[in-house]
Amino acid sequence: xxxxxxxxxxxxxxxxxxxxxxxDDEITDPEQTMGKVGNYWNAGAPGYQDGRFTxxxxxxxxxxxxxxFQGTSYPVEGKITDQGIYxxxxxxxxxxxxxxxxxxxxxxxxxWEFNVGNQKVTREVVRKSTEDDVEYGFWLVKTVDVEETIPxxxxxxxxxxxxxxxxxxxxxxxxxxxxxxxKTDNTTVKVSGYSTNAAD
Amino acid sequence: MRxxxxxxxxxxxxxxxxxxxxxxxxxxxxxxxxxxxxxxxxFGNRMSESTEMKVWAFLLENREAPIPFYKxxxxxxxxxxxxxxxxxxxxxxNSLDKKFDLTGHSEQIIILPDxxxxxxxxxxxxxxxxxxxxxxxxxxxxxKIQMKEDDHEIWKLDYLAELADxxxxxxxxxxxxxxxxxxxxxxRTKSGENGTLSLTFSFNHLMKTLIDTRxxxxxxxxxxxxxxxxxxINQQLFDHEIKGEVDYASIDPTAEDYTASFNSHSKVxxxxxxxxxxxDVILEGTENNELNDFFVRFKDKSTKQIGEFLPVxxxxxxxxx
Numbered sequence: 001x002x003x004x005x006x007x008x009x010x011x012x013x014x015x016x017x018x019x020x021x022x023x024d025d026e027i028t029d030p031e032q033t034m035g036k037v038g039n040y041w042n043a044g045a046p047g048y049q050d051g052r053f054t055x056x057x058x059x060x061x062x063x064x065x066x067x068x069f070q071g072t073s074y075p076v077e078g079k080i081t082d083q084g085i086y087x088x089x090x091x092x093x094x095x096x097x098x099x100x101x102x103x104x105x106x107x108x109x110x111x112w113e114f115n116v117g118n119q120k121v122t123r124e125v126v127r128k129s130t131e132d133d134v135e136y137g138f139w140l141v142k143t144v145d146v147e148e149t150i151p152x153x154x155x156x157x158x159x160x161x162x163x164x165x166x167x168x169x170x171x172x173x174x175x176x177x178x179x180x181x182x183k184t185d186n187t188t189v190k191v192s193g194y195s196t197n198a199a200d
Numbered sequence: 201m202r203x204x205x206x207x208x209x210x211x212x213x214x215x216x217x218x219x220x221x222x223x224x225x226x227x228x229x230x231x232x233x234x235x236x237x238x239x240x241x242x243f244g245n246r247m248s249e250s251t252e253m254k255v256w257a258f259l260l261e262n263r264e265a266p267i268p269f270y271k272x273x274x275x276x277x278x279x280x281x282x283x284x285x286x287x288x289x290x291x292x293x294n295s296l297d298k299k300f301d302l303t304g305h306s307e308q309i310i311i312l313p314d315x316x317x318x319x320x321x322x323x324x325x326x327x328x329x330x331x332x333x334x335x336x337x338x339x340x341x342x343x344k345i346q347m348k349e350d351d352h353e354i355w356k357l358d359y360l361a362e363l364a365d366x367x368x369x370x371x372x373x374x375x376x377x378x379x380x381x382x383x384x385x386x387x388r389t390k391s392g393e394n395g396t397l398s399l400t401f402s403f404n405h406l407m408k409t410l411i412d413t414r415x416x417x418x419x420x421x422x423x424x425x426x427x428x429x430x431x432x433i434n435q436q437l438f439d440h441e442i443k444g445e446v447d448y449a450s451i452d453p454t455a456e457d458y459t460a461s462f463n464s465h466s467k468v469x470x471x472x473x474x475x476x477x478x479x480d481v482i483l484e485g486t487e488n489n490e491l492n493d494f495f496v497r498f499k500d501k502s503t504k505q506i507g508e509f510l511p512v513x514x515x516x517x518x519x520x521x
Binding site: 064070072074075076077088090091092093094095096097098099100112113114115116117118120162 | 449
């Protein structure tokens with residue numbers, strides 16, 4: 001399998017599960033968020049084995065989970081709140097530097113930035129459903145769509161990412177819905193979530 | 201007695217500071233940066249014209265070349281899923297079909313990249329091992345490569361790495377060309393959730409040290425990786441020096457005024473040896489403030505983008521290797 005595509009799919013899954021810190025006033029009780037122990041999300045992309053992320057612990061919102069993808073397990077940690085999802089992919093796991101991935105009450109045009117040296121990763125809300133209009137499994141759901149723009153040369157971990165844009169779709173109840181990943185060679189991969197027990 | 205010591209130290213410090221060249225005026229500083237750029241350009245040209253770099257460039261561009269590395273779409277060098285034992289043999293470049301033909305057996309990988317030149321060039325991989333790091337990607341743990349021209353060694357590389365916790369722990373790289381040597385070391389330590397990282401790089405041409413870099417960092421550990429807390433920079437580039445400290449942990453990457461956060465927690469200075477301080481390196485917004493870039497701040501507090509004086513840096517960033 002093409003390693004670039006694997007990297008792109010893996011990056012998307014890592015990013016979608018890379019939950020991180022929250023604001024102090026946000027609720028982190030797992031009973032009131034999607035971060036309950038045992039919650040899982042399944043996702044897949046054409047031509048790839050499906051991936052699954054499962055939460056294995058939640059300490060006051062600090063989430064630790066495992067992503068199983070292509071037969072390999074990857075540990076992932078972070079935090080999830082009632083109001084949004086944050087990640088620290090670009091801070092290499094430094095929990096003191098969260099980066100907003102989505103706020104469920106955000107509006108079109110809301111923008112978050114994360115700077116690394118002279119490079120700036122941006123996330124901007126580009127669409128918000130006013131009715132249930134996005135397919136998710138057998139349902140139609142509302143989504144908040146966030147466009148992430150990654151400048152060339154941005155390091156993710158020890159490697160330069162091969163992704164330049166991701167359009168995320170999130171739902172306040174189901175969490176991750178999909179990610180359309182545009183790689184630096186302009187090919188795209190759509191990673192779609194198809195089931196979760198987070199809304200049970 | 202103790203007060204005498206204080207007095208002696210006071211005079212020692214006074215003497216030291218009085219002998220240290222001060223800050224350059226803007227005109228001299230700009231001239232000095234142009235000299236540095238010229239040194240870098242000459243260095244880059246000389247390296248890229250060497251036989252070994254031409255061979256490397258050719259092999260890296262060709263994804264099917266029987267070597268463990270390739271140039272990815274971002275112009276970085278990536279490691280292939282490469283099995284040394286399975287690839288052993290003698291390969292000859294077939295310029296007609298644009299491929300490498302396996303022409304014989306060997307206990308090494310011997311590549312004949314050019315059959316049309318006056319000299320017989322050989323690119324010989326005698327050892328390659330890799331292990332998976334936490335991202336699942338292959339990371340080289342041992343590499344031995346040699347280049348020969350008419351059976352005379354013109355270039356060699358020895359590389360050894362140790363991994364721990366799914367990440368590189370120690371790397372030693374030695375490279376030797378006809379007139380130069382290059383050495384680089386990487387050492388990561390871990391103590392609980394904290395640790396250190398040191399990186400050294402030196403390039404010597406004949407008997408002269410052209411580049412000598414040392415970065416000492418303190419780091420914190422996350423589940424899969426590590427993140428920087430502080431960086432101590434000591435770099436010699438020809439007749440110039442870059443020195444400073446960055447308190448990375450205190451910089452807020454999501455701050456509304458990120459450049460202010462960055463500049464208040466970093467102190468990086470440019471010097472020309474024996475001539476003094478050129479200026480400080482700071483981060484500022486470019487004209488429309490959409491992007492940030494590194495600027496030199498001169499003695500008179502005016503600033504200019506580093507790229508204006510050192511366009512070679514932009515080229516290096518594009519090459520990325």
